[in-house]
Amino acid sequence: MKNYQLNCPYCGAPAVCRPASTVYGNSVRNKGSYLYLCSHWPACDSYVAAHKQDKRPMGTLANASLRRKRILAHRALEEFRRSRHMEKWAVYVWLQGKLGLSPEQTHIGMFSEKQCGQVIALCRQSQKTQYQESA
Ligand SMILES: [Zn+2]
Numbered sequence: 001m002k003n004y005q006l007n008c009p010y011c012g013a014p015a016v017c018r019p020a021s022t023v024y025g026n027s028v029r030n031k032g033s034y035l036y037l038c039s040h041w042p043a044c045d046s047y048v049a050a051h052k053q054d055k056r057p058m059g060t061l062a063n064a065s066l067r068r069k070r071i072l073a074h075r076a077l078e079e080f081r082r083s084r085h086m087e088k089w090a091v092y093v094w095l096q097g098k099l100g101l102s103p104e105q106t107h108i109g110m111f112s113e114k115q116c117g118q119v120i121a122l123c124r125q126s127q128k129t130q131y132q133e134s135a
Contacts, residue, residue: 004017004031004036004055004056004057005077006036006042006048006057006060006061007061008038008039008040008046009046009060010038010044010046010061010063011040011044011046011059012040013040013044013080014037015036015037015038015039015047015048015057015061016033016036016037016039017034017035017036017037017050017055018034018036018037019033019034019035019060020033020034020035020049022035022037022080022096023035023037023041024049026130032048032052033049033050033052033093034049034055035047035048035049036048036049036050036057036061038061040111044064045063045104046061046062047061047062048061048062048109049109057109058109059107059108059109059110060109060110061113066112066113066116069113069116069117070108070109070111070116072116073108073111073115073116073117073119073120074108076120076123076124077091077095077108077117077119077123079123079127080123080126080127083127084126085130092106095119095122098111099115099119099122
């Protein structure tokens with residue numbers, strides 16, 4: 001298994017891969033899940049989830065505020081996707097075009113708070129346009 005080197009963007013400390021239960025406690029939902037945790041956690045409240053199969057980090061480490069923003073951005077994108085009956089890949093292609101990013105850069109798990117705000121605004125705007133078109 002590959003080891004991923006990540007640093008905390010807030011305090012610079014290296015991240016460590018730990019079971020998700022370290023943060024969330026034991027639950028069926030988190031079984032077999034891993035997180036990259038700032039080695040200064042919990043003093044530094046910064047982490048990111050890992051993919052289940054290969055423990056690849058889902059993005060950059062995020063503090064509470066950024067984690068919340070990323071959840072909201074995911075939610076806005078999912079609502080937009082459903083309202084347009086788009087496939088998941090298509091919505092990311094749309095987002096790449098809107099934000100001027102490459103496919104490698106277009107992962108909400110890598111986005112800053114500002115970029116998450118852009119995603120939310122774009123989704124809302126585009127949904128509104130659709131309602132006007134169909135009215
Ligand atoms: Zn840290």
